[in-house]
Amino acid sequence: MTKIVDAVIGGGGMVGLTLGIALARCGLDVVVADPVPEAQALAAGFDGRVSALAFASVRMFKALGIWEYLAPHAQPIEDILVTDAKLGAPPSPFSLHFDHRELGAPLGYIAENRHIRSALFAAARGVTNLKLFSPAALVDLETTANSIDAHLGDGTVVPARLAVAADGRESPIRASMGIGVVSWSYPQWGIVATVHHERPHGGVAYEHFLPSGPFAILPLTGNRSSLVWTERDVVAPGMMELPQLEFDAEIARRFGAHLGKTHAEELRWSYPLRFHLARAYVKPRFALAGDAAHGIHPIAGQGLNLGLKDAAALADVALEAASLGLDPGGIDVLSRYERWRRFDSFTMAMAMDGLNRLFSNDIAPLRLARDLGMGIVDRIGPMRRFFMRHAGGDVGRLPRLMREEAA
Numbered sequence: 001m002t003k004i005v006d007a008v009i010g011g012g013g014m015v016g017l018t019l020g021i022a023l024a025r026c027g028l029d030v031v032v033a034d035p036v037p038e039a040q041a042l043a044a045g046f047d048g049r050v051s052a053l054a055f056a057s058v059r060m061f062k063a064l065g066i067w068e069y070l071a072p073h074a075q076p077i078e079d080i081l082v083t084d085a086k087l088g089a090p091p092s093p094f095s096l097h098f099d100h101r102e103l104g105a106p107l108g109y110i111a112e113n114r115h116i117r118s119a120l121f122a123a124a125r126g127v128t129n130l131k132l133f134s135p136a137a138l139v140d141l142e143t144t145a146n147s148i149d150a151h152l153g154d155g156t157v158v159p160a161r162l163a164v165a166a167d168g169r170e171s172p173i174r175a176s177m178g179i180g181v182v183s184w185s186y187p188q189w190g191i192v193a194t195v196h197h198e199r200p201h202g203g204v205a206y207e208h209f210l211p212s213g214p215f216a217i218l219p220l221t222g223n224r225s226s227l228v229w230t231e232r233d234v235v236a237p238g239m240m241e242l243p244q245l246e247f248d249a250e251i252a253r254r255f256g257a258h259l260g261k262t263h264a265e266e267l268r269w270s271y272p273l274r275f276h277l278a279r280a281y282v283k284p285r286f287a288l289a290g291d292a293a294h295g296i297h298p299i300a301g302q303g304l305n306l307g308l309k310d311a312a313a314l315a316d317v318a319l320e321a322a323s324l325g326l327d328p329g330g331i332d333v334l335s336r337y338e339r340w341r342r343f344d345s346f347t348m349a350m351a352m353d354g355l356n357r358l359f360s361n362d363i364a365p366l367r368l369a370r371d372l373g374m375g376i377v378d379r380i381g382p383m384r385r386f387f388m389r390h391a392g393g394d395v396g397r398l399p400r401l402m403r404e405e406a407a
């Protein structure tokens with residue numbers, strides 16, 4: 001009979017691999033299966049996004065030996081400037097300024113997803129009881145009394161105590177387990193590109209709220225920034241098609257002059273934006289994590305941070321059960337994970353949805369209300385620090401891997 005492993009994870013993306021490393025470093029036998037081979041996942045054209053990593057996520061990466069590979073590619077966020085703006089008009093005089101000196105540490109880090117993936121693969125190679133099966137999709141799960149059998153695309157069957165779907169927002173595994181989602185589409189796309197600029201950014205991240213949606217300029221290492229440009233779905237395809245010179249001109253209009261001359265790299269990506277929340281996070285011997293469980297508006301760059309918190313919380317409950325000789329796939333263990341994470345994800349998803357609705361328009365009374373709101377927060381130190389701690393993921397019940405003592 002094939003040996004039963006402790007956990008099989010469908011999805012070796014940023015959340016699935018982090019969870020695999022967290023469980024395996026503590027002695028569990030773990031298999032991670034993904035249909036995309038490492039070389040393809042790291043190729044320049046695969047994923048042009050960057051992630052704003054909250055400091056709770058950075059602590060987790062430090063605790064898991066991932067940060068040492070990522071640190072040289074991670075840009076500290078020294079300041080965040082938020083403005084309400086209109087194309088072609090000066091920004092509103094009310095703005096928000098978050099300064100790292102108030103916390104005594106960077107507000108987070110920005111890293112390109114391909115570097116995060118590369119660091120995860122490097123860290124995973126050093127963990128002996130973590131096995132990566134790739135290319136191999138997890139195509140079916142069969143629950144028996146003592147195990148859950150994961151059927152992989154190449155015919156391999158992996159019996160496990162616990163199966164986790166970390167297979168992204170479409171999550172074929174979630175669908176095969178009969179878990180539905182509440183979802184809606186935003187009439188917006190997120191356009192992503194890397195921009196080179198003449199002057200240094202000084203570690204400042206900018207979020208300009210334009211009527212079509214937020215336009216974020218996120219500092220990268222060197223004189224480079226990543227833009228996440230939220231644009232109406234009727235306009236975005238045209239922007240994606242623009243010849244390079246015209247695209248550069250559109251970017252220059254939105255960047256303003258503070259970084260000097262700007263020039264975008266040729267590769268561009270676009271993502272139709274959607275909200276979804278799984279109707280359940282667990283079933284006997286089965287759990288969802290990351291985008292398989294929730295998809296939120298990228299307005300404040302929190303999607304991956306939420307997924308990493310799922311991974312840390314699931315590792316907490318599963319490892320605690322295993323250390324007590326209990327079954328890590330038991331429904332009572334997994335229900336604790338669901339209670340912990342579903343409400344938190346729901347609250348964050350709704351907050352991002354609300355922010356997007358409040359800011360992505362040009363309705364005069366709403367403009368006034370939000371400008372006044374920003375002005376008030378900007379003038380009150382404890383409120384500013386409250387928002388900074390929230391953005392850093394340092395609120396609520398933190399899983400062990402995200403606490404200060406873990407890093």
Ligand SMILES: Cc1cc2nc3c(=O)[nH]c(=O)nc-3n(C[C@H](O)[C@H](O)[C@H](O)COP(=O)(O)OP(=O)(O)OC[C@H]3O[C@@H](n4cnc5c(N)ncnc54)[C@H](O)[C@@H]3O)c2cc1C
Pocket residue numbers: 010011012013014015016033034035036049050051052053136137138139166167168169172173190191192228271289290291292298300301302303304305306307
């Ligand atoms: C424009 C934009 C900007 C963003 N910016 C930020 C940000 O700044 N900060 C932040 O925190 N978040 C951000 N996000 C969100 C973030 O990118 C996602 O939350 C994150 O990528 C989710 O990671 P994941 O591992 O859950 O899923 P994915 O990255 O989608 O990984 C899923 C993995 O599962 C694999 N897979 C698929 N099917 C199967 C199967 N059947 N069997 C096994 N494996 C399978 C896939 O190959 C893939 O490797 C942004 C999102 C967008 C759209």
